[in-house]
Amino acid sequence: MRFQVIGDVPGIARVATYYAKVWETTEDVLSTETLHCIRHAGGATIGAFDGDELVGATTGLFCPDGSVYSMIAAAKHGVGYSLKQAQKDWAVGLGAKSMRWTYDPLVSRNARFNLVKLGAVVTEYTVDFYGSMRDGVNEGDESDRLTVQWDLTSERETRESEPAGEVTRAAPDGEPLARTDGERIWCRVPRDIVQVRKESAELAKQWREAVRGVFVGAFDTGYVATSMSRDGWYQLERK
Structure with a gap:
């Protein structure tokens, strides 16, 4: 290469x-x-x-x-x-000394790459970052984006843990969307949002709005996203 x-x-x-x-x-x-x-x-x-x-x-x-x-x-x-x-x-x-970029919060494979493999942290959620998009991947969906901050001067050790505590919200598929143990928050996203969009634009919209509700509230109270599990759970911790 x-x-x-x-x-x-x-x-x-x-x-x-x-x-x-x-x-x-x-x-x-x-x-x-x-x-x-x-x-x-x-x-x-x-x-x-x-x-x-x-x-x-x-x-x-x-x-x-x-x-x-x-x-x-x-x-x-x-x-x-x-x-x-x-x-x-x-x-x-x-x-x-640092690098930042944005990505779609519903794309779990990108989240795991950014947070676990690179060791970056998500610090901001922006609603409809680009406005309407017309490409074949994003067309018909709102362009919410998470901002990644990557420290280029040191490596961050990522800590993964199983979602625990009280279920605070339900997902569009009827399963838990968010949990909290009082200190950490976990939020689940679909395994493959691109496929969800292809099958049902309405279901994709419901996922967008549900995840948005968790992240905006969490970031407003001082949380950042630090990890993503293999089965689609973000982990958020206080700064």
């Missing part, structure tokens, strides 16, 4: 096409013009290559506080961790 910063015109165009393919849209997710502007402003698009095949890409830019904002990332299965480490190396090499 090879990782490289991409700055040439054909390479940038190839990444723009790759992003559009992953998000199942004929429209630009990030246009070639936007990617060139990011590069010119000191950001970077990093590609992952298996031979000549582009199997992953991520684009980030520097913020006024010296952190890096990772705008987008996509990769073939098994490539994401190494790609994120390559982006970390680029950021640390330029003096960044």
Whole structure:
């Protein structure tokens, strides 16, 4: 596997096409013009290559506080961790101490990757972050997003625990949605929200609103999300 910063015109165009393919849209997710502007402003698009095949890409830019904002990332299965480490190396090499990005709170595999594999923490829930989206993956759903904060200077040890305590909310499928033991909160999301969307837009909407209710209330009272279990339970703890 090879990782490289991409700055040439054909390479940038190839990444723009790759992003559009992953998000199942004929429209630009990030246009070639936007990617060139990011590069010119000191950001970077990093590609992952298996031979000549582009199997992953991520684009980030520097913020006024010296952190890096990772705008987008996509990769073939098994490539994401190494790609994120390559982006970390680029950021640390330029003096960044932290990185942040957003993701859909209902996508449990992304949550586990971010919180458990990378050791990042979720610090913010934003309702309808982008407004209406028209790509093939998100169309018809509200674009709620969680903000991830990744400390690039040290590794965080993640602690997973089984959901415990009182059930405080029920999920759209009738099973427990949220539990609390008085200190921690656990919140469950679907195993595969993309499949849920395909089968029932109404059920996906119900999951969105249910999870939103747990997270917004928790973050308003000083919680952050620190882990995600294999069976779809977020763990939230006080800061």
